[in-house]
Amino acid sequence: MQVMIIFKPNPxxxxxxxxxxxxxxxxxxxxxxxVIVRQSVRSFGSEGASEADGDVAxxxxxxxxxxxx
Numbered sequence: 001m002q003v004m005i006i007f008k009p010n011p012x013x014x015x016x017x018x019x020x021x022x023x024x025x026x027x028x029x030x031x032x033x034x035v036i037v038r039q040s041v042r043s044f045g046s047e048g049a050s051e052a053d054g055d056v057a058x059x060x061x062x063x064x065x066x067x068x069x
Contacts (some may be wrong), residue, residue: 003036012037012065016050019043028054030061037061 003004011032019025025043029036038057044050 010062012049012058012061016047016053018055026050028057030054030058032039 014028014029014030015031016026019027022043025045026047026049027040027043029039031037037060040053045055054058
């Protein structure tokens with residue numbers, strides 16, 4: 001008996017962008033189908049710090065999405 005594994009790609013995307021409100025700082029947002037589902041509540045001093053914080057939220061959203069399938 002063969003088992004078929006169906007891979008369904010994650011529909012969420014993490015984006016890090018320069019802050020529109022605070023020049024020199026960065027914000028993150030998570031989108032699904034082009035709609036923002038979560039975004040940072042504060043800006044970060046570096047792109048890496050923003051990405052690291054956003055990655056935590058991205059993993060939470062992905063875990064919920066996977067468990068709901």
